[in-house]
Amino acid sequence: xxxAMTADLHTHSxxxxxxxxxxELVAAARAAGLRTIALxxxxxAAGWDxxxxxxxxxxxxxxxxxxxxxxxxDADGRPVSVHLLGYLFRRDDPRIVAEWDRLxxxxxxxxxxxxxxxxxxxxxxxxxRVREIAGAANIGRPHIARALVEAGVVDRVGDAFDELLHxxxxxxxxxxxxxxxxxxxxxxxxxxxxVIAHPRARDAAAVMTADVIETLVPLGLxxxxxxxxxxxDAARGELGHIADALGLLQTGSSDYHGDNKTLRIxxxxxxxxxxxxxxxxxxxxxxxx
Numbered sequence: 001x002x003x004a005m006t007a008d009l010h011t012h013s014x015x016x017x018x019x020x021x022x023x024e025l026v027a028a029a030r031a032a033g034l035r036t037i038a039l040x041x042x043x044x045a046a047g048w049d050x051x052x053x054x055x056x057x058x059x060x061x062x063x064x065x066x067x068x069x070x071x072x073x074d075a076d077g078r079p080v081s082v083h084l085l086g087y088l089f090r091r092d093d094p095r096i097v098a099e100w101d102r103l104x105x106x107x108x109x110x111x112x113x114x115x116x117x118x119x120x121x122x123x124x125x126x127x128x129r130v131r132e133i134a135g136a137a138n139i140g141r142p143h144i145a146r147a148l149v150e151a152g153v154v155d156r157v158g159d160a161f162d163e164l165l166h167x168x169x170x171x172x173x174x175x176x177x178x179x180x181x182x183x184x185x186x187x188x189x190x191x192x193x194x195v196i197a198h199p200r201a202r203d204a205a206a207v208m209t210a211d212v213i214e215t216l217v218p219l220g221l222x223x224x225x226x227x228x229x230x231x232x233d234a235a236r237g238e239l240g241h242i243a244d245a246l247g248l249l250q251t252g253s254s255d256y257h258g259d260n261k262t263l264r265i266x267x268x269x270x271x272x273x274x275x276x277x278x279x280x281x282x283x284x285x286x287x288x289x
Contacts, residue, residue: 005269007036009063009278010085010197010225010253012260013051014135016041016067017142019258022050025265026289028256029060032266036275036286038063038087038253043103045091046136048287055289062287063087063279067197068187069103072180074207082196082204084183085225085251088282089192096186099178104138106175111139113173118144118164121171124151141165142260157260181219188220191283195223195251200239201230210242217246222281227252227268249274 012018013025018041020028029037039051039062048064055062065087071079089096111134115127125147133150134143145160154160164171178186187194196216199208213224226239227250243250251274256265279286 003271003273005252005271006034007038007270007272007275008032008034008254008256008266008268009036009038009065009087009195009251009270009275010040010067010228011037011256011265012041012067012258013039013047014137014258015044015047015050016137017140017257017260019260022047022054024258025051026054026058026060026062028258028265030058032264034060034266034269036061036063036272037265038065038085040065040067040085040087042067042140043069043100043107044137048091052287055287058289060289062289063275063282064091064284064287068183069175069177070180070183071177072207072212079177080203080207081177082180082208083198084180084187085195085197086183086187086190087193087195087278088284088286089187089190090283093186093190096190099186103175103178107138107140110173110175111141111144114141114144114165114171115139117171117173118148123148123153123164125153142257146260181216184216184219184221188222193222193278193281194220195225195249196221197225197253198228198230198255199224200235201228205235210245213242213248214246217248221248223249223251223274223278225253226250227270228255229263229268230255249277251278 068084145157251270252268
């Protein structure tokens with residue numbers, strides 16, 4: 001019998017680069033008929049307590065998680081961005097806390113640097129306005145993109161990335177990221193469940209080969225995000241075969257960002273029996289609504 005699919009295990013809030021508050025995210029999940037979501041903001045657990053409060057009494061179960069910004073070298077040794085989801089780990093783990101502190105400080109400087117380059121290039125945005133858009137979150141490229149849309153420079157957030165904020169742009173500033181291998185090891189050591197996010201999306205597709213994924217299993221890798229809006233049927237089939245061969249869990253997620261992306265919460269889902277296996281493997285317990 002096929003397991004029901006009532007979970008979306010990759011969502012973002014305004015604590016990173018989403019636009020929804022905790023209350024809005026919970027309301028959106030319930031409106032989509034979801035029973036479980038994972039909050040996976042980028043490199044921060046700041047939204048865990050707010051969403052636990054927001055979900056209380058609603059019947060929605062929330063799995064605390066984070067999307068870690070990691071990199072892995074390609075065949076030429078060039079570091080390529082690969083995102084890593086970590087679920088139900090101990091958020092006070094000293095190595096993870098230290099890495100988040102480093103990223104937070106570097107991101108703040110990097111965001112201001114990108115804005116300064118755009119301003120010097122004649123684009124009508126200001127650092128103050130970008131900070132207002134970011135709110136409680138560190139300045140990220142999606143916040144800068146929204147400022148560019150607001151100023152009429154581009155029509156959509158996606159256009160801002162395509163035209164001005166991609167990593168080959170003269171306005172781009174690099175960020176030193178955690179290595180993928182370290183990320184997997186750290187999440188596992190903190191009692192969490194590491195799952196590679198959208199391994200066939202963008203540049204990650206070239207480096208997340210079956211052989212590379214296999215080397216991560218002894219480090220603690222537990223799953224692959226197979227069903228994702230950026231994955232076509234061929235990618236899903238390939239990743240499913242890899243997961244089966246390596247004994248990895250298969251998840252499905254929307255990668256919801258509120259108004260920052262045209263993705264619907266719950267448009268891709270994870271089977272309920274997989275959710276239970278993730279919960280059983282994690283050191284933390286979900287926030288039960």
